Amino acid sequence: MNKFSLLTLLTLLLALPNFAVAKLCTKCSRLAYIQAIGECPKCKGFTSSAAFKLCKKCSAKEGKCQSCLVALDAVNPKAPGKNPKKVLKGPSGKPYPAHWGAPPLRQTRDLRPLPGGYGRGSGTLARWIQQNLDKDAASGKGAGKRPTVSKAFAAKHPQNSYADGELLVGMQKGLDKDACKAALAGAIPGIEIKKSMFNNTILHVTLPADVNVEQAMEKLKSVKSVKYSELNGRVGIQPVPQPIQFQPVPQPIQIQPVPRPAPELVAPPPRPDPVAPPVFRPGGGGPVDKAKVAQLKKSQNTWEKLKEECGGNYTYSKRWSSWVGFGHTTEVVVANNKVVERRYKSFSGRPRLVAPDQPPAKPENKGWIEKGEEIGSHKQGHPAKTLDELYKEAAEILGRPVPPFQRLGLRFDKQGLLLACYTQDTRIADDAPTKGVNISSITLGKGGKKPVQLDRSKPIPINLAFTQSSNGRTINSIVGQQISIRLAGNPTTGFTWNDATKSEVVKLAGKVTHRASNQLIGAPGISTATFETMAAGKGTIVLEYKRPWEKNPPAKTFKLTLVVGGKDTGSSDGEKQAEIKTLEQRIAKMKDFAKRARFTPDGHQKFQAELADLEKQLAALKSGKGGNGGVPTYEEWIAGGKKIPAGMVFAGGSPWFNERTGQRRQPQEVYKMIYGAKGGAVRPAPVKPKPIKPGIGRKPFPKHWGPPPRLQTKDLRPLPGGYGMGSSTLAGWIRKNMERDKNPETAPD
The missing domain is CATH 2.60.40.2020 (Immunoglobulin-like)
Structure with missing residues (x-):
């Protein structure tokens, strides 16, 4: 036997006395530990595991767990009756009374609501709980039972749809748990905080036995630090299905030998539907709210008085925007209680793509204006309705019950006028659509005068x-x-x-x-x-x-320093020179960009059209002709009957029909086709250019070079010999041909 074997045997002999079962707490006794030797810091002895912090003797002496050093209860192993009993709880977490004992081990596999607020379980468990409740009621042990809620509260919140004796309370920010408990205990003594969430802003509390949820919610309204209180609802709880009652099968009719009138056959009553009817859920729908109906009537009386003062002249707007940045705004102008104009404008947060070295472009926005017979021709925007029509629509919404999974919204402005009355689906998280009335603001005009409108025919000063x-x-x-x-x-x-x-x-x-x-x-x-x-x-x-x-x-x-003159009667010389300078710089940048860019046919066509438009504006400013030359405005053209100028002919016959889409064009589109986007004459259709390629349309390659290589790289670089821009493959091919032309003797045959 070598030295290593002797050392191992000695170590095992020293560790054998401590291999007895360690004294552990309930939590540590469920864990598994590696049998290895450790050192006890108290007596410098050995422990049965390296994870233990005390040996068996020190643990028994100090009454602490060997692993986590938690104090152990003094339990006498010879008196098992003094050991702490295990607390038995129902499926909902509510503990059973100790005198009930343990629930039955063998249970059926059905699932149903349990009496006494113990959650959901089998029919066997429900009968066991009900029997114990009946025994407690008969023996008097059920004294101190929680008071029942009122009939109105029970009708709105059915039994077993919420946890009895529990509430969810919303608190103000910045309070710790002790401060929250002190504030709640001042209104309801004996209340306990079961769980705190989101930095103590939402508390799950349990109520004392002498207070029900209705009384607690009413008392918490007087606490300043409490923002709201609501029931701890349960999802998916259905009532106990009633047993199906089957009707007896009718007996066959026995015909007597003596002819008698046949008895009247009565059809058996229909069998009841075995499926339980759906119950009202706390978060979905509800009956007619009479308080909100009264608020709407009060607002309508206020509107009748204000309508007389303003003479039926007002403007209201509707603005909608999504969380990603896009949206639209609609303005409805009413004069003498009749809609006379509707304006629409959309906006987007996405910038448009521009060419290199060009200033950033603003997002593309669209809009239109409807007047007279055109009102209602567009599908976008808020419908053209008066406030009287909106009040009528709101009264219909409040007069019927709220559908399931819908919430009702009602809002008024500072004057007391109606802004919103709608239903919204609660199952949609973002941008949920609303059904009903929903506007942003109302601006009343003066009596006998129309609402203030912008004069869009006058030029707006340049910013x-x-x-x-x-x-x-x-x-x-x-x-x-x-x-x-x-x-x-x-x-x-x-x-x-x-x-x-x-x-x-x-x-x-x-x-x-x-x-x-x-x-x-x-x-x-x-x-x-x-x-x-x-x-x-x-x-x-x-x-x-x-x-x-x-x-x-x-x-x-x-x-x-500003020297401000009178109203705008035309552009000043300083502004005119500044505009000319801006146009010249922009045209120079575009021409410089055209020398280095490669366009598609459509892109080159748009680029040339924009450049021609800028050059035309620059020529008009330099010559002193900056007006429209007698071109009618859009409103004048509409008032004149939307006539086509004499001598103007369109390909396809009529400008009102779009042959590409097969639909009728709007008046704004036809006006832009005739007079241009800015109210000028129609620009002639530009000639479709050919794409600019190296060696084509600029400097041709010598014929003896032959065709350029077909397969080329996709990079872009200056080509030698003044052939423009092209790939590295094309640049190498040109360089070889130029060297071959310089030294024809060294060139290969």
Whole structure:
């Protein structure tokens, strides 16, 4: 026997006394431990496992668990009657009374609601619970039973649709668990918090035995820190199906030998439906709400008074937007209680793609205006209805019960007028559609006058934009001009651009906004301040870059002096020169881009059309002709009967029919076809160009070179010899041919 075997045997002999069963708590006794030797920190002896922190002797001496050191109850193994009894609970978690004993082991496999709020279980378990409840009631042990709820509450919330003695309570933010319990105990003594969720904003509480859920919800309304209280509902609980009652089979009729009148045959009554009828669920539908009906009648009386004051002239709008950024707005104009105009405009948060080196394009928005006979011709937008019609529709919605899985919404504005009365599906999480009335705002006009409308026939002043390079300049402007100033800034440092303008000529419109250059924290960006000229005169726009809470002088100051004239009667010389300069720069960029770009046929056609339109505008500005040349506006063209100018012929016969889609065109589309998108003459159809390719249409290849290679790489680079742009394969082929032409003697045969 070697030394290693002796050492192993000695170790096992020392560890044998501690191999007895360890004293563990209930939690640690369920775990499995590796039989290995450890050291006890108290007596420096051996433990039966390396995971144990005490040996058997020290554990018995101190009364602690060998693994987790939790204090053990002093239990005498010779007196088993003193051991703690196991608490038996029902399927819902509610414990059974100790004197009931254990439930039956053998049970049926059906599933039904259990009496006493013990959840759902078998029929055997239900009979066992009911028998014990009856015994307790007979012996007096059922004293102190929770009071019953009122009949109205029971009709609205059926029995077994919620957990009795439990509530879900919403609390204000910022309270700890002790503060929440103190606030609840002040209204309901003996209430206990079973579970806290979401930083103590939602609490699952249990009520004392002398308070029911109806009384508790009423008492919690007086607690300031409680936002709401609701029942702890159970999903899918059905009532106990009633036994099916079968009718007896009718006996055959016995015919007597003496002819007598035949007895009247009576059909047996129909059998009852064995399927239990669906019950009302707490979260779906409901009866007619009389309180909301009364609110609607009060609002309608208010509207009748205001309608007389405004003479039936008002405007209301409807705005809808999705959580991803797109949406639309509809405005309905009513004069003398009749819809006279409807405006629609859609918006999108998606920017349009542009060519390289081009300024970013704004999202593409669409809109239209309906007047007269055109009202209702478009399917988009809010329907053209008056407020009287909306009130009638709301009364019909409130007059019928709410369907299942629907919620009822009712909202009024500050004047008491109806804004919304609709039903919405509760099963849809985002952008759930509404059925009924749902508008955003109402603007009343003055008696005998139509609502204020924008005069869209007059030109809107151009919005002037300036940057840091315009600091200290003096410009000319007109009344109603909007001026945007964009300056670099970084609000994360505390420095922001603040308005310090003290002039009555120009005022800040809204607030100074900021947009970061990227999504990184602390990234700089551009701050934008929009001003509007209010009156004629001279004023100075002053913006200061500083920390608002400090009294130090500003780090930067921007000043722009304005000389404001009267109303807009035409473009000023300064604005005209600025517009000419902007057009020249844009045309130069587009021409430079055309030298390096490769277009598809459709893309080249659109590019050439846009370039021709800009050159035409530039020529008109330089010659002093900036008007429309007597072209009628869209409203004048509609009033004149939508006539086609004499001598104008369209391919296909009529401009009103779209041969590509097979549908009739709208008046706006025909007007743009005749007079152009901006009210000008129709541009001639551009000639379809051929795609620009290297060596074709520019500088031709010598004939003795032959055709270029068919298979080429997909990169783009300058070609030698002035042949434009092309692939690396084409560049190598051109270079070889040029070298061959220079040295014909070295060229291969």
